[in-house]
Amino acid sequence: MNLAEPLLGWYSKEGRDLPWRQNITPYKVWLSEIIMQQTRVAQGLPYFEKFFRELPTIEAFAKADQDQILHLWQGLGYYSRGRNMHVAANQIMETYDGSFPTTFKELKTLKGVGDYTAAAIASIAFNQPKAVVDGNVYRVLSRLFNIDKPIDSSGGKKYFQELADELIDPESPGDYNQAIMDFGAMVCTPKNPLCEKCFLKEKCEAYHDGVVQERPVKSKKVKVSNRYFDYFEVYKGDLIAIQQRDQNDVWKGLYQLPLVEVKNRLEKGAANISQLIDTKGLEISEVYEKKHVLSHQRLHTTFYKVEIDDLKHLNGDYRWVKRNDLHQYAFPKLISNYLFD
DNA sequence: ATCCCGGGCG
DNA sequence: CGCCCGGGAT
Numbered sequence: 001m002n003l004a005e006p007l008l009g010w011y012s013k014e015g016r017d018l019p020w021r022q023n024i025t026p027y028k029v030w031l032s033e034i035i036m037q038q039t040r041v042a043q044g045l046p047y048f049e050k051f052f053r054e055l056p057t058i059e060a061f062a063k064a065d066q067d068q069i070l071h072l073w074q075g076l077g078y079y080s081r082g083r084n085m086h087v088a089a090n091q092i093m094e095t096y097d098g099s100f101p102t103t104f105k106e107l108k109t110l111k112g113v114g115d116y117t118a119a120a121i122a123s124i125a126f127n128q129p130k131a132v133v134d135g136n137v138y139r140v141l142s143r144l145f146n147i148d149k150p151i152d153s154s155g156g157k158k159y160f161q162e163l164a165d166e167l168i169d170p171e172s173p174g175d176y177n178q179a180i181m182d183f184g185a186m187v188c189t190p191k192n193p194l195c196e197k198c199f200l201k202e203k204c205e206a207y208h209d210g211v212v213q214e215r216p217v218k219s220k221k222v223k224v225s226n227r228y229f230d231y232f233e234v235y236k237g238d239l240i241a242i243q244q245r246d247q248n249d250v251w252k253g254l255y256q257l258p259l260v261e262v263k264n265r266l267e268k269g270a271a272n273i274s275q276l277i278d279t280k281g282l283e284i285s286e287v288y289e290k291k292h293v294l295s296h297q298r299l300h301t302t303f304y305k306v307e308i309d310d311l312k313h314l315n316g317d318y319r320w321v322k323r324n325d326l327h328q329y330a331f332p333k334l335i336s337n338y339l340f341d
Numbered sequence: 342a343t344c345c346c347g348g349g350c351g
Numbered sequence: 352c353g354c355c356c357g358g359g360a361t
Binding site: 038115 | 348
Binding site for chain 3: 038076192
């Protein structure tokens, strides 16, 4: 696909007018790229202005003391970026005689400069055809080519880097790189991308297949959270209390036993049923503990049973069911295992 | 209030 | 591969 032509056309009209894009120098590119890592333009822009005003040259940056740099950095987050820049500035003064290294390989020897930043400086400041691959590029390419390789796997990273290197415009690598990132930030956004007015929608395979929202793919499992559930088998004679789950949560619409969810393991215990009924004079026995794993949650459950002498003692949205009728209700495996096994 | 996002380092 | 951080979206 010839991506460069439409992208550069769009960029020349719609690209953002940013201070480090005027009178380009390697120092400005480096400063802006490091500041913009993990940072939105709106937030980083005043920091760039401030740094460039206070420390207008690589030499000034190298000679500043760390306290001054961190003070200027205050509020931007990821403070190792500032500390690393200080080291890198001194590397440049000492190893490269005060002038920026010009090759991707040399640039990567600078502290805090990885693949992305080295490619950005090499292409924007030195016109070398090295494709940047940042979050924008992953998103744009995974959608345009409907690629479902995970962007957080080593194989996926390599695949996207190679694809990006094929697509880059060797005539204007710097503008091309900035164009695709602006496009990702302004049109092909993570949430609510502007597909309907996108000039690439006819070429976009994910748009064509209706999977834009599912790109890019990440393989890292969603962080699994721990939850602590205490279930109570509350019964009177032949009747047992059940409850339908209606919250926007796991097992919505299914039935379960009266439940008390607690924040952590320490709160676990039979006493939790006092939130549901008056436990005075009742005998509550623990039946067993069970860990139940879902894709995104680890449920630490404990089952208790308690017999009550008056149905009214259990307040809330419960229904009393004959034990023989329990099979008419849909229960999560966790609960049916308890009830029927 | 909670989730999501993101380059580079150790 | 987990951590570093703050802001924006939800």
